Amino acid sequence: MSGHSTYEPKTGFTRWLDSRLPIIRLGYDSFVDYPTPKNLNYWYTFGGILSLCLITQIVTGLILAMHYVPHVDHAFNSVEHIMRDVNHGWLIRYVHANGASMFLFAVYMHMFRGLYYGSYKAPREVLWILGCVIYLLMMATAFMGYVLPWGQMSFHGAVVITNLLGAFPVVGESITTWLWGGFAVDNPTLNRFFSLHFLMPFMIAGVVILHVWALHVSGQNNPTGIDPKSKEDTVPFTPYATVKDGFAMVLFLILFSVFVFFQPNALGHADNYIPANPLVTPAHIVPEWYFLPFYAILRAVPDKLGGALLMFGAIGVLFILPWLDTSKVRSLRYRPTARVFFFLFVLTCLILGWCGGELPDKMVFQVGSTSAGDPIGLNFVWLSRIASAYYFAYFLIVMPVLGLIETPDAVPDSITASILDHSAEKKGLAHAG
Amino acid sequence: MADTVGEITPAGEDPSRRDFIHVATLAAAVGAVGSVVWPLVNQMNPSGDMLAMASLEFDLSKVADGSEVTIKWRGKPVFIRKRTAVEIAQAKADDNADLKDPAKDADRHKPGKAEWLILIGSCTHLGCVPTFGGGDWGGWFCPCHGSHYDTAGRIRKGPAPTNLALPEYAFLSDTKVKIG
Numbered sequence: 001m002s003g004h005s006t007y008e009p010k011t012g013f014t015r016w017l018d019s020r021l022p023i024i025r026l027g028y029d030s031f032v033d034y035p036t037p038k039n040l041n042y043w044y045t046f047g048g049i050l051s052l053c054l055i056t057q058i059v060t061g062l063i064l065a066m067h068y069v070p071h072v073d074h075a076f077n078s079v080e081h082i083m084r085d086v087n088h089g090w091l092i093r094y095v096h097a098n099g100a101s102m103f104l105f106a107v108y109m110h111m112f113r114g115l116y117y118g119s120y121k122a123p124r125e126v127l128w129i130l131g132c133v134i135y136l137l138m139m140a141t142a143f144m145g146y147v148l149p150w151g152q153m154s155f156h157g158a159v160v161i162t163n164l165l166g167a168f169p170v171v172g173e174s175i176t177t178w179l180w181g182g183f184a185v186d187n188p189t190l191n192r193f194f195s196l197h198f199l200m201p202f203m204i205a206g207v208v209i210l211h212v213w214a215l216h217v218s219g220q221n222n223p224t225g226i227d228p229k230s231k232e233d234t235v236p237f238t239p240y241a242t243v244k245d246g247f248a249m250v251l252f253l254i255l256f257s258v259f260v261f262f263q264p265n266a267l268g269h270a271d272n273y274i275p276a277n278p279l280v281t282p283a284h285i286v287p288e289w290y291f292l293p294f295y296a297i298l299r300a301v302p303d304k305l306g307g308a309l310l311m312f313g314a315i316g317v318l319f320i321l322p323w324l325d326t327s328k329v330r331s332l333r334y335r336p337t338a339r340v341f342f343f344l345f346v347l348t349c350l351i352l353g354w355c356g357g358e359l360p361d362k363m364v365f366q367v368g369s370t371s372a373g374d375p376i377g378l379n380f381v382w383l384s385r386i387a388s389a390y391y392f393a394y395f396l397i398v399m400p401v402l403g404l405i406e407t408p409d410a411v412p413d414s415i416t417a418s419i420l421d422h423s424a425e426k427k428g429l430a431h432a433g
Numbered sequence: 434m435a436d437t438v439g440e441i442t443p444a445g446e447d448p449s450r451r452d453f454i455h456v457a458t459l460a461a462a463v464g465a466v467g468s469v470v471w472p473l474v475n476q477m478n479p480s481g482d483m484l485a486m487a488s489l490e491f492d493l494s495k496v497a498d499g500s501e502v503t504i505k506w507r508g509k510p511v512f513i514r515k516r517t518a519v520e521i522a523q524a525k526a527d528d529n530a531d532l533k534d535p536a537k538d539a540d541r542h543k544p545g546k547a548e549w550l551i552l553i554g555s556c557t558h559l560g561c562v563p564t565f566g567g568g569d570w571g572g573w574f575c576p577c578h579g580s581h582y583d584t585a586g587r588i589r590k591g592p593a594p595t596n597l598a599l600p601e602y603a604f605l606s607d608t609k610v611k612i613g
Contacts, residue, residue, distance in 0.1 A: 156561060156577075159555075159559070159560040159561065160559040160560060160561065160577060161559075162560075163558070163559040163560040164559060166560075177478065177479060178474075178477050178478050179477070180479075181477055181478065181479055181480065181483065182479045182483045182507070182508055183479065183483075183507040183508055183509060184507060184508030184509040184555075184560075185508070186483075186508040188477075188479075188480065188483065192477065278505060278508060278509070278510060278562075279503045279505060279510045279554075279562060280562060281561040281562040281563075281564075281575075281576055281577060282576070283576045284576065285561065285576065285577050299578055299592075301592075302591075302592055303592065303594075304558055304559075304592055304593070304594045307592065359579075360578065360579055361579060
């Protein structure tokens with residue numbers, strides 16, 4: 001991986017094992033002696049945090065599966081049974097439910113980090129694509145998990161999302177019937193979603209192994225985007241990265257605990273505490289917060305198939321990102337113009353999230369009324385159209401074109417040089433950095 | 434490797450015989466894999482008991498003028514609406530309006546039973562259940578993404594592509610209907 005292994009087994013047993021299955025050597029080379037760029041900042045700690053999230057979800061999920069009943073007649077009550085009767089069931093379920101939000105929050109931080117520092121650029125294309133695959137699997141897992149409590153939001157969320165696939169011409173209806181195992185979302189659907197929700201985290205774990213493998217082949221990117229050139233540019237993973245990751249995990253767990261212990265339902269919807277009723281749709285149906293931007297893109301298009309395609313396209317475009325960015329400089333630290341477009345992109349994602357949670361016809365702001373009394377101004381459907389346009393333009397126009405026409409700032413010679421320049425600046429201008 | 438293959442092929446033997454064995458082996462393998470995969474895929478399709486729950490009878494005398502009953506059929510809501518004269522007139526008047534999915538009101542109900550409108554109550558956009566009385570056309574309004582349906586269940590505005598679907602049904606008597 002990083003070339004020569006420096007692991008030396010010290011006891012008779014480890015020497016015996018090392019010549020048969022060098023697993024301790026693999027761990028040592030990957031997580032102890034592995035050289036990491038010495039300038040990694042806290043944005044680089046989300047990878048470790050994400051591993052923690054995955055483990056938390058698998059452990060709590062495994063326990064919940066021991067008490068949950070995947071049947072339309074019992075699912076809702078079995079969740080209430082977990083909350084009220086099972087010892088510490090409330091804690092385990094709240095950790096699992098809020099854990100999903102924390103997991104998605106961390107993955108968005110991780111992805112924006114990758115976007116900002118150009119971590120998707122050569123030679124890390126496969127690393128990035130594996131990350132996109134993990135993200136897709138996470139979304140599918142989160143969606144199916146949300147269906148399991150079989151409340152009103154669970155049920156109608158499942159109806160809306162599975163119907164998206166029905167938008168495809170000719171085969172759409174067969175696909176939805178096949179997915180449902182019937183003519184509507186019903187018991188077969190719940191049962192198979194439970195089965196798949198159980199399986200997918202292990203698929204994620206598998207792809208995570210590939211993701212880490214690819215990471216260790218190309219080496220970590222860093223805030224300068226410059227490859228480490230000498231031993232001076234790196235520090236060993238342990239203790240430097242382990243301690244920094246550990247500290248970030250503690251901070252993250254504090255945030256996690258605030259939700260679990262003080263606001264356990266803040267990220268959910270009250271309607272999901274009403275048992276599923278296929279005959280009545282809640283008046284205001286919205287997905288979980290982490291899907292809102294995509295939901296806004298879906299609703300921005302007045303056509304059923306077009307909306308579904310654009311929504312899937314919003315994720316699909318991430319896969320080809322490494323080939324859309326034409327810039328020779330990796331990190332946006334040295335691309336001031338690109339930085340402006342990037343922050344606009346982040347803002348756009350937040351705006352799309354805001355639009356996804358509001359009714360399409362509601363006004364963002366109103367400047368007057370027509371003679372018929374209709375409001376004049378900007379409504380949420382138009383705001384989401386503008387934002388969707390920028391979302392795609394950022395990847396398909398800004399990235400390819402800007403890389404060719406912009407003039408980036410001077411890139412330092414090495415990681416060490418960038419740090420020395422930085423501290424020299426700091427001495428001259430106190431507190432400027 | 435290539436050399437040894439050349440050596441073991443007897444001179445003068447038709448090489449297409451070996452090709453045939455390759456193609457036949459591959460075809461058999463594809464067929465075998467396919468016959469194993471298909472049951473694994475097809476098990477997700479509706480099961481026998483799901484298909485058996487196909488029809489249902491309903492007593493119409495329970496439905497008052499201008500009201501609606503929602504029943505569950507094949508896991509989906511079915512609206513049974515007894516329309517008022519005003520609703521019927523409104524629906525007929527719009528027969529030649531600019532419709533996204535053109536249909537005459539007469540084709541939306543059984544002949545001579547204009548008061549009975551029986552529809553599958555899933556929005557044709559993404560399957561939410563529309564509510565009656567909302568919307569700009571006096572019919573149904575879908576709360577999820579804002580599709581408006583008129584008093585014949587025809588799509589008038591919003592993202593839904595088609596009119597509310599009609600289930601297969603028949604009148605057994607004046608007060609009894611069989612759905613499915």
